[in-house]
Amino acid sequence: MRRLLDSLKQSFRTFDKGMREDATSLIRKQLDEEENVFALLTMGVFSGIPSPPTGVVLRILPYMSREIAVMNKRSAGLDDVFSQTLGTFDID
Amino acid sequence: MTALIVLFAAAFYIFFYFTYGKALERNVVRADGTVPTPAVRLRDNIDYVPANKFVLFGHHFASIAGAGPIVGPAIAVVWGWFPGLLWVWFGNLFIGSIHDYLSLMASVRYNGKSIQYVSGELMGKSSKYIFEIYIYFTMILIVAAFMGTYGALASKSPEILTASVLFMVAALVEGQLLYKTKLPFWLSSAIGVALTIGAIVTGFIWPFIKCPNIQLLYMFQVIYIILAAALPVWFLLQPRDYLNSYILWGGIIISTIAAVFAFRGFSWPAYTSFAARVISGQPSPFWPTVPLVIACGALSGFHSIVGSGTTSKQLDNELSGLFVGYGSMFMEGMLSTIVITSIGAFGFTVFQGFADKIAAAGFDLAKMQTDPAYFGQVGATVINSPAIGIGGALGIFTKSFGQMLNVIKIPVKLGETLGGLWASAFVLTTLDTTNRLARYAFQELVEPIKKVSKGIHGVLADRWVASIFAACFGWFLIAKGGNAYTALWAGFAGANQLLASIAMLTAATWVKKVQKVGKGMLAAVLIPTFVLWVTVFAALVWFLFVVVPVTAAALQVILGGFISLMLVLDIWLMFNFFKSWNEGKQNKA
Amino acid sequence: MKTYFFLGKGGVGKTTASAAWSVGLAHSGMKTLVASIDPAHNLGDAFAIRLGDRITHVGDNLDAVEVNIEDMIRAYLDELSVKMKHTYSYMSAMNIDGYFDILKNSPGIEEYATMEAIKKFIALTEYDAVVFDTPPTGMTIRVLAMPRVSLLWTDQLIKMRKRILSTRGMVENVQGKFEADVDGERVVLSSSEKEDPIMQELVSYREELRALRDMFSSEQSYVNIVTMAEDLALFETKRIIESLGKFKIWVRAIYLNKFFAMANPPEEIQGKMEEQERVVGRMKAEIRGIEVKNIPLLRKSPRGIDELLDVYSKYLV
Numbered sequence: 001m002r003r004l005l006d007s008l009k010q011s012f013r014t015f016d017k018g019m020r021e022d023a024t025s026l027i028r029k030q031l032d033e034e035e036n037v038f039a040l041l042t043m044g045v046f047s048g049i050p051s052p053p054t055g056v057v058l059r060i061l062p063y064m065s066r067e068i069a070v071m072n073k074r075s076a077g078l079d080d081v082f083s084q085t086l087g088t089f090d091i092d
Numbered sequence: 093m094t095a096l097i098v099l100f101a102a103a104f105y106i107f108f109y110f111t112y113g114k115a116l117e118r119n120v121v122r123a124d125g126t127v128p129t130p131a132v133r134l135r136d137n138i139d140y141v142p143a144n145k146f147v148l149f150g151h152h153f154a155s156i157a158g159a160g161p162i163v164g165p166a167i168a169v170v171w172g173w174f175p176g177l178l179w180v181w182f183g184n185l186f187i188g189s190i191h192d193y194l195s196l197m198a199s200v201r202y203n204g205k206s207i208q209y210v211s212g213e214l215m216g217k218s219s220k221y222i223f224e225i226y227i228y229f230t231m232i233l234i235v236a237a238f239m240g241t242y243g244a245l246a247s248k249s250p251e252i253l254t255a256s257v258l259f260m261v262a263a264l265v266e267g268q269l270l271y272k273t274k275l276p277f278w279l280s281s282a283i284g285v286a287l288t289i290g291a292i293v294t295g296f297i298w299p300f301i302k303c304p305n306i307q308l309l310y311m312f313q314v315i316y317i318i319l320a321a322a323l324p325v326w327f328l329l330q331p332r333d334y335l336n337s338y339i340l341w342g343g344i345i346i347s348t349i350a351a352v353f354a355f356r357g358f359s360w361p362a363y364t365s366f367a368a369r370v371i372s373g374q375p376s377p378f379w380p381t382v383p384l385v386i387a388c389g390a391l392s393g394f395h396s397i398v399g400s401g402t403t404s405k406q407l408d409n410e411l412s413g414l415f416v417g418y419g420s421m422f423m424e425g426m427l428s429t430i431v432i433t434s435i436g437a438f439g440f441t442v443f444q445g446f447a448d449k450i451a452a453a454g455f456d457l458a459k460m461q462t463d464p465a466y467f468g469q470v471g472a473t474v475i476n477s478p479a480i481g482i483g484g485a486l487g488i489f490t491k492s493f494g495q496m497l498n499v500i501k502i503p504v505k506l507g508e509t510l511g512g513l514w515a516s517a518f519v520l521t522t523l524d525t526t527n528r529l530a531r532y533a534f535q536e537l538v539e540p541i542k543k544v545s546k547g548i549h550g551v552l553a554d555r556w557v558a559s560i561f562a563a564c565f566g567w568f569l570i571a572k573g574g575n576a577y578t579a580l581w582a583g584f585a586g587a588n589q590l591l592a593s594i595a596m597l598t599a600a601t602w603v604k605k606v607q608k609v610g611k612g613m614l615a616a617v618l619i620p621t622f623v624l625w626v627t628v629f630a631a632l633v634w635f636l637f638v639v640v641p642v643t644a645a646a647l648q649v650i651l652g653g654f655i656s657l658m659l660v661l662d663i664w665l666m667f668n669f670f671k672s673w674n675e676g677k678q679n680k681a
Numbered sequence: 682m683k684t685y686f687f688l689g690k691g692g693v694g695k696t697t698a699s700a701a702w703s704v705g706l707a708h709s710g711m712k713t714l715v716a717s718i719d720p721a722h723n724l725g726d727a728f729a730i731r732l733g734d735r736i737t738h739v740g741d742n743l744d745a746v747e748v749n750i751e752d753m754i755r756a757y758l759d760e761l762s763v764k765m766k767h768t769y770s771y772m773s774a775m776n777i778d779g780y781f782d783i784l785k786n787s788p789g790i791e792e793y794a795t796m797e798a799i800k801k802f803i804a805l806t807e808y809d810a811v812v813f814d815t816p817p818t819g820m821t822i823r824v825l826a827m828p829r830v831s832l833l834w835t836d837q838l839i840k841m842r843k844r845i846l847s848t849r850g851m852v853e854n855v856q857g858k859f860e861a862d863v864d865g866e867r868v869v870l871s872s873s874e875k876e877d878p879i880m881q882e883l884v885s886y887r888e889e890l891r892a893l894r895d896m897f898s899s900e901q902s903y904v905n906i907v908t909m910a911e912d913l914a915l916f917e918t919k920r921i922i923e924s925l926g927k928f929k930i931w932v933r934a935i936y937l938n939k940f941f942a943m944a945n946p947p948e949e950i951q952g953k954m955e956e957q958e959r960v961v962g963r964m965k966a967e968i969r970g971i972e973v974k975n976i977p978l979l980r981k982s983p984r985g986i987d988e989l990l991d992v993y994s995k996y997l998v
Contacts, residue, residue, distance in 0.1 A: 011146075018147030020277060022154070023270055023334040024852050026325040031848045032138060038841050052834035053827065054784075055793040058757065059886050060838075062764040063878040066861055066870060073138055080209040137861055271851035326851050 032070055039064065039071035094354040094437045094496075101181065101429040105422040108185055113418050116190065119613045120603055121197045123410040130204040131406050140204065142408035145415055151406075153420040154337045155398045156192075159486075159518040160388030161428045163241055164585070166435065166485035167578060168385045170370045170471040171378055172363035172464065173436035179382045180390050180428045187620040188391035189421040191592055192399055194599035194617065196417035199400030200407055201606070207400040211598040214605065215665075215672045219594060222661045226590050228533050229654050230394070231526045233584035235317070235566030238519045240577025243309040243570070244476065244484030245512060250302040251505060252490065252512030253309075255295030256520065259513055262287035263332035270334075271326045284335050292513050296506040306478070310571045313523065317563040320520075321527040322556070329524055336517050343514045346497065347430045354499045359440040361464040368468030372579040372639045380630040383589045384582040389428030391624070393591025395421065435488055438495035442488060449480040472578070484577065486515050530562035531555055573647035579639050583651050586635060589628045590658055596621040597669045604673065625666065632659055682901065683711075684803055685812040688821050688921065689907035690914075691721060694938035694976070697983060697992065698907045699814040700727035704986055705993030707743035711809040714744045716802050718795050719816045722747040729984045740986045744808075753794045758784055795824045800893060818921060825904070826928045828894035835887045842880050846872050898929045905934045910941075910957040910975075915964065922968065934972040935964070936997070942977040 042057050042064065117123045131142040143151070168176040195207045202210050212220035246253040266284035269275050303309050320328055367375035370385060383391060399417055407413055443450065443457060450457050455474055460467045474480060475488050482488055490511040497507030535553050542549040551557060569580060600621045603609050609617075632655055640652045685702060689695035696717070703715035714736065717724040724747055725732035728739050732747045739745045761784075784790065795816065802811050815821040849859055849872035859870040874880045896902055906921055908914045922932050941954050964973055976996045983992050 014144045014147060016278075018144065018150055019281070019334075019337075020856050021143075021147070022151065022337060023277075023281075023330070024855050025151075026330040026333065027271070027848060027852055030325050031845065031852065034841070034845045034848060038838070038845060041841070042838065052838065053793065053831050054787055054789040055796070055827070055831055056834055056838065056883075056886065058761055058784075058793070060879045060882050061761065063882065066868065069136070070138060073136060077139075080205050271854050274854060277855055326848075 032074070035067045035070045036074045039067035043068065043071065093357040094433050095352045097177070097358075097433050097436070098348065098351045098426075098430060101177075101426055104181055104185075105425060109414075109419065109422060112185065113189070113193075113414055115613070116193060116418070116616070117411070117414045120607060120609050120617060121194070121410075121413070122607065123197070123413060125409055125411040127410055129200055129407045129410060130404065131408055134203060139402075140405050143406040145408060145412035148403060148406055148408070148412070149416050149420060150337070152398065152403045152416050153423055154340060155402075156388065156392070156395045156420060157340055157424055157427060157518075158388065158522055159238065159241070159515050160392065161424050162431050162489055162515050162518075163238075163485055163581065164386040164389055165428045165431045166489040167370060167472075167581065168382065169360065169432060169435050169439065169488070170364065170468065170475070171368045171382075172361045172468075173358060173432050174362040175378050175382070176386060176432050177429065179386050180425050180432065183383070183386070183390035184421060184425040187592075187596070187624050188425075189418050190617060190620060191391060191393075191596050191599065192395045192421040193414065193418040194603070195396035195595045196399035196404055196407070197410070197413050198599055198602045199404035200410065200413065201602075204405035205400070207396045207595050207598060210400070210602065211594055214598055214601045215668045219598070219665065219668055222665050223591070223594055225661060226393075226587050226594070226658065227397075228530075229658060230584060230587040230591065231530050231533065232562070232565055233569070233580055233587055233654070235523055235526050235530070235563070236569035236573070237577055237581040237584045238522055239310055239313045239566055240570040240575060240580055241484060241486050242313065242516055242519045243306045244478075244575070244577060245486035245490065245516070247304050247306040247309055247478070248481045248483035248487055249490070249508070249512060250299035251295040251509045252516060253295075253303060254299045254301040255291050255509050255513045256516040257301050258291035258294055259288060259335075259517060260328070260332070260520075262291050263328055263335055266335060267327050267331035270331060281334075281338075284331070285338050288335055288339065288513075292509050293506070295513070296503070296509045306575065307571060310567055314563045314567045316520070317523050317527045317566075318556075318559050320524040321531065321559055321563075329521070332517070332521060336521060339514050339517055343510065344427060344430075346500075346502075346510070347434065347493065348426075350496045350500050350502075351430055351433050354437060354496055356437040356496075356499070358436040359438075359461070360436045361461075361467050364464040364468030364471065369470075369472050370578070371582045371635075372576055372642060373472060374638050374642060377634070380627040381582070381634060383624075383627055384585045384631050384635065386428065387585040387588050389424050389431075391589065391592055393588045393593070393595055396591065396595035431489060434492040434496040438492040439488060441495050442482065442491040443474070445491075446480055446482060450474060453477055453479050476578070486512070490515065527559055527562055531558040534558040534562055569647060569650060572644065574644040576643050576647060579643050579647065579651065582635060582639065583655065586628065586632050586655065587658060589624070589631075590662060593621075593625050593628055593662065594665060596624055597665065601669065601672055625662075629659070629662055632662075682803060682806070682808060683810045684896065684902045685810065686815055686821070686825070686902070686904045687813065687907055688815050688818050688904065690917075691817055693907050693909060694936075695907040696723040696727050696814050697989075698905070698936055698938065698976070698997070699812050700724060701983065701989040701992040701997055703743060703745075703810075703812040704740070704989040705997060706810050706812070707741060708990055708993075710742065712742050712807060713810045713812065714746070714802060714805065714808045715812040715814065716745070716798070717747045717814040718750065718798050719814055720750055724814055727982075727984065727989065728986065743986075746802075748798045750791060750794050750798065753798060754785060754790055757794065757797070792820065792823050792827055795820070796827050796893070799824070800889065803896065818917070822921065822924050825897055825925065825930055828890045828897065829928050832887065832890045832894060835883055835890060839880070839883050839887065842877070842883060843874070846874060846877055846880065898931070902930075903933045904930055905936060906932055907936045907938055909939055910937045910960040912956060912960060915960050919968065922971070932971055934974060935968070936974050936976055937961070938976045939978045940975040942975065 042052060042060065129142070131140050134140045135142065165176050165180065198210050199205060199207055202213070208220055208223040211223060246256070262284065265287060266280065269280040269283060270277070303312070323329070367377045370376040371381060403416060407416065440461060443460070447457055455470050456466070460470065460474070475482050476484050482491065490508045493511030494504040494506070494508030497510070498504045535555070535558050538549060538552040541552060570577060573580070600617050603617045604614060636652060636655045636659070640648050640655065643651065685699070687695040687699040687702070696719070699715060703713050707713040715724065722732070724745060728745060730737065730739055730745070732745055734747070734749050734752065736744045736746045799813065849870060853859055853872050859872065860867055861870055871877050904925065906918055908918050918935060925932060941950060941957055946954055961973070974996065976992070983989050
């Protein structure tokens with residue numbers, strides 16, 4: 001009996017987590033894009049994109065670990081853009 | 093009878109899941125539970141995150157289930173309920189589910205790269221481009237096709253129109269509650285579901301939004317598309333997407349219960365004729381044209397993109413792949429089965445309700461029931477005739493659905509509104525989504541113009557221009573093309589099946605060259621691949637020579653152009669396939 | 682506090698002017714600091730004292746310093762490198778020192794360091810006046826413009842950051858605090874402006890920039906051009922005034938150095954003297970609102986406090 005309740009609780013928790021992800025998947029994708037752009041803009045000086053004067057960049061560089069990680073992820077995936085975009089949208 | 097069909101379908105799918113499916117898993121994919129999937133190996137909590145297989149099933153299924161599994165079968169019933177069912181069962185079993193499962197697993201073995209990428213790896217770079225072009229065409233055509241089906245439905249059903257508009261409002265509210273307030277998640281969700289039910293009930297009781305003018309509806313849809321696609325995702329798209337899953341699951345559960353308890357025989361003809369007039373009023377030979385009508389539910393190229401887009405990056409274990417990829421497709425097959433069942437059992441009840449109008453339009457209702465050949469000739473016209481007012485494919489579905497739900501004591505019109513909202517919620521989401529993607533695709537396409545004229549490029553690449561252009565293109569095809577949504581639907585399905593062809597060819601190449609599977613199981617993949625390719629090719633040639641010429645002038649040029657181009661690319665694709673098949677080149681998985 | 686900037690090409694005499702001016706100020710009772718931020722330091726020579734990176738007392742009320750910009754750059758980058766190594770542990774596996782070598786030469790780093798040096802000195806409240814011997818004109822203009830330009834960027838970045846934080850907030854409302862794995866460590870990504878380190882940094886930097894910008898444009902700031910009475914120099918001077926004007930920085934005085942003020946000019950420099958006349962005339966006509974002072978060509982360059990004071994009293998006030 002106990003085990004049944006436990007597994008029910010577990011299922012509900014999984015369901016809950018799943019539904020929450022469902023409710024935010026597109027927003028998370030947008031967030032990744034925003035962080036990516038932010039990183040590109042500030043770090044762009046290292047790849048030829050017009051970017052803020054070095055001073056601003058140097059000040060915030062120490063805190064940009066997440067944004068840099070996202071940017072690296074995106075750049076690595078540039079050869080397969082479709083998987084990053086089409087997969088998220090409901091077309092069928 | 094309804095119960096019989098539904099239960100048989102369930103048994104069918106379950107049986108083959110555990111026999112055929114498991115065989116595929118063991119001998120073709122050779123799924124190994126001990127090998128870490130990309131979600132585990134490359135975990136970064138951005139894209140690569142292992143997800144619980146039930147949750148992933150839910151996400152994957154919700155992504156692949158749209159209005160497709162409803163619209164397709166609802167058009168196909170003009171062949172009779174049996175041929176459609178055959179394709180939904182066996183087409184799904186032998187081609188569709190294998191396509192979905194193998195695309196997913198091939199992607200998993202390629203670090204979660206998309207099937208497009210894998211096709212480039214295995215069959216040469218040009219395959220990637222062919223893939224892209226098919227996708228663009230699919231996106232343009234689906235907008236036109238969906239606008240057409242929704243227009244046909246909503247112009248004849250103020251209940252459904254009202255419900256869809258109110259649902260939009262519900263989604264807006266839900267968006268605010270979920271993302272802008274600190275309200276507990278489940279409370280906001282409950283409110284959202286309540287509002288959705290409210291939209292349905294209000295549409296039922298007080299259908300205050302009426303718009304019988306279908307051209308006007310097309311215009312509204314265009315404006316809606318452009319606005320919706322310009323809004324931030326959290327505002328409308330995301331909450332609506334979220335509420336859609338409740339509608340989907342609710343709809344499936346209610347309809348399954350109703351179907352099982354209906355105990356109703358099928359009054360709809362089982363088989364009308366081989367070449368019933370299904371597409372654009374033309375005699376459409378069941379083979380090869382059925383894949384142009386029933387796409388999702390039996391076989392759909394887009395699933396390979398969804399599967400290899402996000403799902404493959406979230407698969408927690410290779411052994412979960414069967415459940416998620418293969419299982420979802422079977423689930424969709426069940427959904428389409430229920431759609432056909434409801435029309436099969438209650439379609440004629442619906443017709444009876446329109447007896448006067450049918451007679452006034454010059455058709456013999458009694459003859460339709462007794463003479464299947466006659467039905468095959470006139471069925472589609474009756475369903476689509478604005479004078480009669482059933483509301484097209486979605487109309488016959490929603491009305492049959494309403495009848496079926498009446499079995500479990502739900503008022504007919506209410507059930508109809510529910511079915512209508514189910515279909516339209518997905519249609520509208522697809523329109524919104526596709527416009528966003530088409531915008532991006534459009535901007536890519538006009539890149540080369542920069543070299544010619546910066547000024548013109550600046551205007552074209554502006555995202556409003558891109559969005560309006562994409563939406564208007566779709567609008568043009570349906571509004572100025574004579575409301576020929578069956579032709580546009582077939583065009584879209586054709587492009588979709590071409591995507592499926594590439595995916596299958598890629599999967600077949602993968603199975604042979606990388607998996608090095610033995611003759612027996614290889615046939616299980618190769619034969620469907622060829623059958624698919626030949627069928628789709630033949631269907632599109634038929635479409636080009638039989639359907640296109642009878643469509644409006646505008647459509648002839650555009651559709652004809654698209655289809656011709658796709659056929660040429662398809663041949664090129666086959667060529668690539670043979671080239672890489674015969675090369676001894678080994679590609680690393 | 683009052684600040685004085687002496688701009689001019691190399692060799693035109695701005696070091697002498699700034700040194701003399703600082704001596705004059707000190708003499709009148711103001712606690713003065715004269716700082717050379719020109720990489721080609723001459724300040725020490727003007728005072729006939731050895732000057733270095735540390736502030737040196739050179740006379741009554743008067744301190745002097747020659748800032749080593751390159752050292753400053755290296756120090757900033759070292760500090761940054763340490764901070765980065767701490768945050769990006771995986772980067773230490775990569776050759777991060779090499780990475781920072783590139784930064785040393787990145788565009789704008791010299792300007793940034795120079796601006797930081799200026800900031801540092803005007804923050805020293807014990808002085809009533811700070812006089813700057815500036816780098817060659819181009820660099821100085823970029824430095825003076827820097828607060829405004831950086832502000833434009835910083836404002837944009839703040840706007841973008843607000844958007845990111847707002848989006849994170851929306852996800853948070855549904856999924857709770859946003860945690861992410863950043864190279865092996867669980868990090869909480871906040872959605873609140875108060876807690877986001879990047880936002881905090883951007884906002885505080887914006888404050889500093891605003892203060893600098895306002896200071897450069899204020900009444901308390903005196904920007905002077907040291908030049909010579911030659912045609913080309915006139916063009917240049919007008920351009921400088923225009924450029925600075927765009928950044929709302931007003932030039933107060935123009936010093937025409939090495940002015941030919943001889944009783945009996947030799948034949949060879951007749952042409953030069955005519956040019957000089959012409960230039961002075963044009964200046965009076967075309968440049969309004971700015972004082973023009975002549976500093977005659979001196980027999981020998983002034984060295985030491987007394988000689989500098991002499992120059993100040995005779996020609997600068």
